[in-house]
Amino acid sequence: xxxxxxxxxxxxxxxxxxxxxxxxxxxxxxxxxxxxxxxxxxxxxxxxxxxxxxxxxxxxxxxxxxxxxxxxxxxxxxxxxxxxxxxxxxxxxxxxxxxxxxxxxxxxxxxxxxxxxxxxxxxxxxxxxxxxxxxxxxxxxxxxxxxxxxxxxxxxxxxxxxxxxxxxxxxxx
Amino acid sequence: xxxxxxxxxxxxxxxxxxxxxxxxxxxxxxxxxxxxxxxxxxxxxxxxxxxxxxxxxxxxxxxxxxxxxxxxxxxxxxxxxxxxxxxxxxxxxxxxxxxxxxxxxxxxxxxxxxxxxxxxxxxxxxxxxxxxxxxxxxxxxxxxxxxxxxxxxxxxxxxxxxxxxxxxxxxxxxxxxxxxxxxxxxxxxxxxxxxxxxxxxxxxxxxxxxxxxxxxxxxxxxxxxxxxxxxxxxxxxxxxxxxxxxxxxxxxxxxxxxxxxxxxxxxxxxxxxxxxxxxxxxxxxxxxxxxxxxxxxxxxxxxxxxxxxxxxxxxxxxxxxxxxxxxxxxxxxxxxxxxxxxxxxxxxxxxxxxxxxxxxxxxxxxxxxxxxxxxxxxxxxxxxxxxxxxxxxxxxxxxxxxxxxxxxxxxxxxxxxxxxxxxxxxxxxxxxxxxxxxxx
Numbered sequence: 001x002x003x004x005x006x007x008x009x010x011x012x013x014x015x016x017x018x019x020x021x022x023x024x025x026x027x028x029x030x031x032x033x034x035x036x037x038x039x040x041x042x043x044x045x046x047x048x049x050x051x052x053x054x055x056x057x058x059x060x061x062x063x064x065x066x067x068x069x070x071x072x073x074x075x076x077x078x079x080x081x082x083x084x085x086x087x088x089x090x091x092x093x094x095x096x097x098x099x100x101x102x103x104x105x106x107x108x109x110x111x112x113x114x115x116x117x118x119x120x121x122x123x124x125x126x127x128x129x130x131x132x133x134x135x136x137x138x139x140x141x142x143x144x145x146x147x148x149x150x151x152x153x154x155x156x157x158x159x160x161x162x163x164x165x166x167x168x169x170x171x172x173x
Numbered sequence: 174x175x176x177x178x179x180x181x182x183x184x185x186x187x188x189x190x191x192x193x194x195x196x197x198x199x200x201x202x203x204x205x206x207x208x209x210x211x212x213x214x215x216x217x218x219x220x221x222x223x224x225x226x227x228x229x230x231x232x233x234x235x236x237x238x239x240x241x242x243x244x245x246x247x248x249x250x251x252x253x254x255x256x257x258x259x260x261x262x263x264x265x266x267x268x269x270x271x272x273x274x275x276x277x278x279x280x281x282x283x284x285x286x287x288x289x290x291x292x293x294x295x296x297x298x299x300x301x302x303x304x305x306x307x308x309x310x311x312x313x314x315x316x317x318x319x320x321x322x323x324x325x326x327x328x329x330x331x332x333x334x335x336x337x338x339x340x341x342x343x344x345x346x347x348x349x350x351x352x353x354x355x356x357x358x359x360x361x362x363x364x365x366x367x368x369x370x371x372x373x374x375x376x377x378x379x380x381x382x383x384x385x386x387x388x389x390x391x392x393x394x395x396x397x398x399x400x401x402x403x404x405x406x407x408x409x410x411x412x413x414x415x416x417x418x419x420x421x422x423x424x425x426x427x428x429x430x431x432x433x434x435x436x437x438x439x440x441x442x443x444x445x446x447x448x449x450x451x452x453x454x455x456x457x458x459x460x461x462x463x464x465x466x467x468x469x470x471x472x473x474x475x476x477x478x479x480x481x482x483x484x485x486x487x488x489x490x491x492x493x494x495x496x497x498x499x500x501x502x503x504x505x506x507x508x509x510x511x512x513x514x515x516x517x518x519x520x521x522x523x524x525x526x527x528x529x530x531x532x533x534x535x536x537x538x539x540x541x542x543x544x545x546x547x548x549x550x551x552x553x554x555x556x557x558x559x560x561x562x563x564x565x566x567x568x569x570x571x572x573x574x575x576x577x578x579x580x581x582x583x584x585x586x587x588x589x590x591x592x593x594x595x596x597x598x599x600x601x602x603x604x605x606x607x608x609x610x611x612x613x
Contacts, residue, residue: 072447098402105355105575108516108530108559109383109606110429110442111486111493113404114449114470117426121447140403141426141444145381150355152556152577 052092054167061088064164065123069106069157072118074126082123085165086130094170099123099139102146102164104157109143116141116163123163136170200278200300200307202246202336204568211248212335213275214241217259218252219282219294229292229320230284236324237280239368240342241331244569245594250276262295271301278307280331291316294323298334308334321370322613329612341564342367345610346571347385347394350374351583351603360605362396364411367564367609369585369599375414384560385409387610388432394608395419395430395439406430406441408456419454427452429472433500434480440464442472451485453500464502475519476500477544484508484518484527484544495529497544508546517560520544523567526590530559530572539572541590552592560605565612571598573605 048055057063062085065078074082089095101120103112120139128134149156202212216238221230241247256270262283271279282296295312299305313326322343329340350363350372359378362385365371375394376382383404385396394409401418406427409416419430419439430441436456443452443463451465451474465471469489476483477500484497490507493514498505509515513533520527524544531538531551537558542549557575564570568590575583583605585598598604 105557106535107532108473108486108493110472111470111488111516113383113426113428114442114444114472117444117449118447118470125447142381145358145383147356150579150581152579152581 054095057085057088057092057165057167061085063166064162066158067119067161067163069104069161070115072115072122074122079126082126083130086127086132089127089132089136093136095167096136096170097127097138098166098168099127099137100164100166101139101141102148102160102162103141103144104160105144105147105152106157107144112143113141114143116143119161119163123165127165200303200335204246204336204338211242211246212277213248213250214278214280214335215250215252215255215271215274215276216241216280216282217255219284219296220259220262222262222283222285225286226284226292229286229294229317230282233284233294233320233324233327234282236321237328237331240325240328243368243596244332245589246336247278250274262297266299268299268301268304271299276301278331278335280327282327286317292320292323294327296327296330298331321366325366338568339566339612341566341569341609341612343613344565345387345391345613346562346585346598346607347375347387347610348585348600348607349382349385349605350600351605352378355579355581362394362409363604364394365600369601372601375409375411376416384429384606384608386431386608389434389436389611391610391613393432393436395432395441397428397430404428406439408439419456429474431475433476434478440474440476440483442474451483451502453502462502464498465505466502473517477520478522478524484520486516486518493532495527495546508542508544509549510546511549519561519563521563521567522565526567528561528563528570530561539570539588541570550592552588552590553586553595558586560607562607562609564609571607571609573607575605 043049046053048059062081065081099120101116103115120141124137124139147160149159216234219230219234221227238249242249254274256273257267259281279299279301285293291314293314297310298307300307313323315323325343328342332340344367345364346367347364350361351358353359360382361378362375362382363372381399383397385394392411396407397404398407404426406419407416408419426444428442430439439454442449448468449470449472451471452461452463454461467489469487471485471487474483474485481500482497483500486493487496493516494507495509495515495518496505496507513531515529515531517530518527526541527544528541531540536554538551539553539558539561540551555574556577559573561570561572569587571587573583574586575581582603585600585604585607588595
């Protein structure tokens with residue numbers, strides 16, 4: 001159990017993963033992005049220090065918000081994260097995003113699919129209300145199919161009840 | 174009072190002495206009162222009538238015994254306790270020898286093969302204490318690879334004759350085969366015999382697949398796949414394993430599909446924005462119709478066997494509860510009122526009960542209730558039991574049980590509607606989302 005998070009961190013540090021691998025389910029281990037702008041001296045393009053990179057969005061902006069049990073209401077903390085996401089998306093207009101909604105394992109499969117959709121949609125509507133163009137955004141629910149943490153305790157459940165904004169290269173890049 | 178007393182007394186006696194009835198009545202195991210003491214029976218090895226039938230005769234007899242004993246309703250008298258064997262299918266049965274080992278029912282049979290390699294099995298069922306044959310001898314034939322189905326067909330006949338119920342052994346179950354850890358679970362659609370044998374895979378594991386549902390005839394399977402990146406309802410033809418998307422609006426999630434009893438309509442959930450409602454689609458024309466109009470989550474719809482009503486779950490009251498509405502949509506009546514949350518309702522093929530998943534105080538249960546919500550009975554309890562499906566005769570439920578913790582895995586289980594005979598279905602890998610097909 002204690003080995004696994006370290007392994008994930010190691011993978012993240014090595015930057016092995018490509019941009020938005022749909023199999024990663026917002027596990028935060030994606031490395032380089034599709035930084036389309038000219039390199040800034042001293043900053044490795046695509047690294048978290050590159051403010052136009054996916055890595056920057058994930059690590060500095062924050063790519064996810066968490067939810068209470070059975071809830072899809074955005075928390076105050078979640079809204080702060082989404083304000084930053086909206087600002088970033090507006091200034092990095094080459095990117096499209098899919099918001100992935102997830103539930104913890106305490107629930108039936110169909111209900112959790114619908115619940116994950118509620119969460120992802122709440123994020124999408126908030127981003128649109130902050131000025132992100134709706135046609136750049138989509139949402140999808142994975143219900144309880146792709147937990148990040150695998151223990152059967154609230155510490156894990158809390159991290160699994162999430163909506164993650166996954167970036168992809170837009171039409172112009 | 175007096176008019177009621179006699180049937181109750183008889184039921185009481187039959188519950189005490191299952192299978193024991195007067196010589197004039199046929200041997201009969203009544204299931205209505207719940208069978209506590211299984212009926213003893215013997216199935217000596219079927220007689221091989223050709224040398225090529227030797228192995229099949231042994232195997233077929235064993236599968237018949239596994240089917241019958243596996244119900245929890247019958248108890249096999251072990252073969253090493255048998256006094257007399259069956260050396261020839263036509264020879265007279267030595268009833269005294271079978272009475273001596275208290276075998277109430279006896280199944281005798283023979284297996285032969287023909288020049289084209291087909292297997293022919295014939296059998297008789299005997300009421301040992303009455304010294305009579307129960308029903309008439311029958312025979313079934315199949316190609317060599319269908320030997321298990323032959324055994325199931327014989328066991329189905331025995332079950333029907335001894336219980337008066339329609340049987341379910343010669344049936345298949347479509348399910349999701351699962352491998353890998355929780356956070357990287359690989360899921361494939363698979364179909365198997367009801368007992369976990371003959372697993373065939375219908376999809377690869379490239380995309381997440383969920384909740385397959387057999388058509389009433391068992392020729393098609395509805396399921397949800399993430400093949401497009403979004404959950405969408407697909408329909409697959411079992412014969413040629415070809416599938417197509419049933420609901421194709423861009424950027425929309427569709428899931429939780431189920432056929433109507435006539436197989437012409439599919440009822441399913443559609444998510445638009447934050448709202449999930451129930452829709453129906455005419456399979457031939459693709460025409461869709463919205464059946465529920467509520468800002469809440471409506472999902473897991475299931476038709477009544479006559480097709481006139483739909484039971485589904487909704488959180489319109491604040492928590493997941495069960496409701497029934499007309500099949501054409503309209504006002505819904507809540508039927509679940511106990512403690513906790515209720516989901517995944519499935520109408521019994523007999524029409525009398527609704528099976529469901531219940532979540533209460535951190536535990537999950539499979540349960541049944543009458544269609545008006547009365548007489549709720551919980552049949553199981555565990556960390557996570559989910560998604561019941563009915564055997565074709567409405568007497569057994571199969572469901573998925575996921576174990577707790579980081580090493581948690583999902584497996585298929587079955588349980589009698591009496592709550593007895595809980596057991597794991599022997600699948601080669603993990604399993605979830607079973608859907609029991611029709612008797613073949």
